[in-house]
Amino acid sequence: MENEGLYDVTVIGGGPIGLFTTFYSGMRELKTKLIESSPDLGGKITMFYPEKMLRDIGGVLGITGADLVKQLEQQAKTFEPTIICGQLISDLQRNEDGTFLLTTSTGEIHHTKTIILTVGAGIFKPIKLDLSGAEFYENSNLHYSVDELETFRDKNVLISGGGNSAVDWANELISIAESITVIHRREEFGGHERHVANMKKMANILTPYELKELLGEENLIKQVIIKNLETGDRHTIEVDALVVNHGIQGDFGGINDWGLNLREERFVVNGAMETNIPGIFAAGDAVTYPNKLKLIAGGFREGPIAVNSAKKYLKPDSEPMSMYSTHHEKLLVVLGQEKTT
Known part of the structure; x- marks a missing residue:
């Protein structure tokens, strides 16, 4: 059954x-x-x-992921958009009048004039540890994310991974845990240089190592065996908690069949955030173009550019961008109402 109403813009992807x-x-x-x-x-x-501290947004000294999402959600609702969760978009059809019909995997239909894809890496899940019996510990002390810092208080924590998230988790947990050990297959770590330097200063770093075996009692990992990839030497480490960050697998699902140009599993856009399909725009981690800034701050720039392009697509004689928020009459009315409540 088709949802009521034709929308000017449908944003697919409810991340930041x-x-x-x-x-x-x-x-x-x-x-x-x-x-x-x-x-x-x-x-x-x-x-x-959710508990990771974000410090790469201008004017924000530091904010947890959960608090950032909370504020962004409140901000997004300012102009009373329709927000729908739990629906996976799969099929796309174009009508004779140029509008789009979006169909979900469960049969809902959404009618829109333009589309802005902000789907990140798509439907994502962590790459799980490929060791015998690892799944047995997933509900105890094997973690693929750091959801609550307090879970790791006074624990001996081993982190396996060397990407940006592994580095950030190590730095976040240093003041919480009894000890932090980080193992990585390579000498080089991802992430900002200062964050890597801080981790190396405060945590026990073992490279080039990889996990080889989990040793447990009842449903808890008690020890892990790690292997040096250069010498072949094996060592046993006592652990209270194991955090695995070996990357995230993403999948755009049915969007892959829309005919969008892709490069390195990202949508190719120009400076106006236009894809190769007229009326479809994209922003954030989902896109690639020369000199792409892979930060939330970069995505906060791309989203408005995509909106401005959508507006121009719908109304060619419209202004190229919105006025400043301090001059926006409707926004001032909304903010004024908030102050009086």
């Missing part, structure tokens, strides 16, 4: 970039719908990094 894009679409006075496939908004941050 999708939420801010939805807010800005309201500033441009576009009838907006946001669709998220998971039950909750916030995307990867909600799923994997």
